[in-house]
Structure formats: C-alpha cells, structure tokens
Amino acid sequence: MKARRETIEQAGRWVRSAEDDFLTARNMLALGRRCPCAVVGFHSQQCAEKYMKAMLTLHSIEFPKTHDLIELLALVPRRIRIGLAVPEAAFLSRFAVETRYPGSREPVTPAEARRALRTVRGLRKILRRLLPKAATASPVTEEG
Template identity: 40%
Template sequence: MDNRSLLVANWLTKAQHDLTVAKRLKNDNSPLLDVAIYHCQQAAEKAVKGFLVLHDQWFPKTHDIRLLLQLAIAITPDFSKHEDSADLLTPYATEFRYPGDMMDPTIEETEEATIISKQFVDFVISLLPDEIRNELKKREIPL
C-alpha cells in the first residue's frame, strides 16, 4: 500500500473510531449524548477528508462538512445526496461542546446523528479502492 492509500486508511479508521465511540457513549447506562453527537460529526468530517486525500484534493482546516462536501462533489457528484446530512451534522462540532443554551442533545437527535453519520462513512468507504477497504476490514473493532 502506498503512502497516500495508507493515509486514507488512517483517516477512515479515525472516522470509524469516532463512530464507535459515539455509539458506545449513546448506549451506555449513563449516556453522554453531548460527546456522542460530537463524535458523529467528527466521523463524517474525517471520512470526507479521507476521500479528498485519496484524490489529492487540498481542503482547508475546517469542521464545515458542507464545505468539504462541495470539494468532494466536484470529484464524485453522488456526494450531493449527502448535503442534508452535512447540514445536520456540521453544527454538532460546536453546538453541544461548550456551555450554552442547550447542554445536551436529545436521545432522538443523537440516534438520528448516529444513523446519518454511519450512512455517510459507509458511503465514503464504498467509494474507496479494494486495497483500502480490505485494510479497513482488518482494522475493524467490535462495538
């Protein structure tokens, strides 16, 4: 595996780890929904960044999934199907991370974010070359 493919696999591994953490925090006996929903956003963000790395596409340092998605759409138009997901997930990078008007998302919001984030990560993985997908399978961790 060349260096770029390895870097892409590392981005997607981090995305999968974020998704795993989100699920664990959401399903715990004492759920931490604010942290779980943050990791849903992070999973989607890291997945699209991994895709952009694969295609040698520069991206700014940002948590704005919609902005990253626009770069990905220029490469693969099918990313446009995930614009609503990007709009839903992007605010979770900061919305519940710091004290403010709302301390915690609802369980329903967190469940929706978890489902959408998983769909997003799975979509990105489906676009990767077999070599990278096989590497990700070797790295899988149980929920």
C-alpha cells in the same frame, strides 16, 4: 506508484481515526438513558468529517482545516456520490463546535443523538465501499 501508495496510506489514517469516533459514538449511544448525547453528536460529526477528508485525500483534493461538513461536501467531485445531502451535513456540522461549549445551545436530545449516528452510519457505509480496501482495513464492524 509510490505516491499513490502514500496517498492511500494517508487516507487510511483518516479512516482509522474516523473509526475511533464511530466506535465512541456507537458505544455511548448504547448506554441508553445514561447516554451523553452531545458526545454522540460530536463523535458522529468527527467520523463524517474524517471519512470525507479520507475521500478528498484519496482524490488529491486539498481541503482547509475546517469542521464544516458543508464546506467539505462542496469539494467532493459531483461524480462521487457519497450519500450526504446539505441538510444532513448542516445537522452534523453543528455538533463540531456548539456541543463543546456548555450553555451554547439546548442539550442534545436522545433523538438527535440517534439521528446523528444513523446519518454517519449511512455515510460511512457508502464511503467504505468507495475507498480502496487498503484504506479501510480493520473496520469496527461491517454492520456498524
């Protein structure tokens, strides 16, 4: 039972870090015209990545140190429906690296920033229901 508790605690650490990213993305998008859209994309991707790693941790599934959501998605057992399809995973994954290096791509648009946050909001909602309460204590907001 101790091992299970430790697993839930580790998943909870991933969730808390994901919530920090969610809060950052949400607050940046709320800036409107002054929104740093690339920051919203980056933190949306990070939130998705960390929630997925929380789920994998909970199920004792080892995962590589990667930011590729498609790679992480492939590790999630089919019986667990997390609500993230490959196209959405690919869309978010590009924010992990591309947006961190100036000039590597066109600037992130407000529409892309909104889509990134909307996508991660849906994933977050589903995974918060699938994870045990002990791992999801103290959310940013339930509506988020």
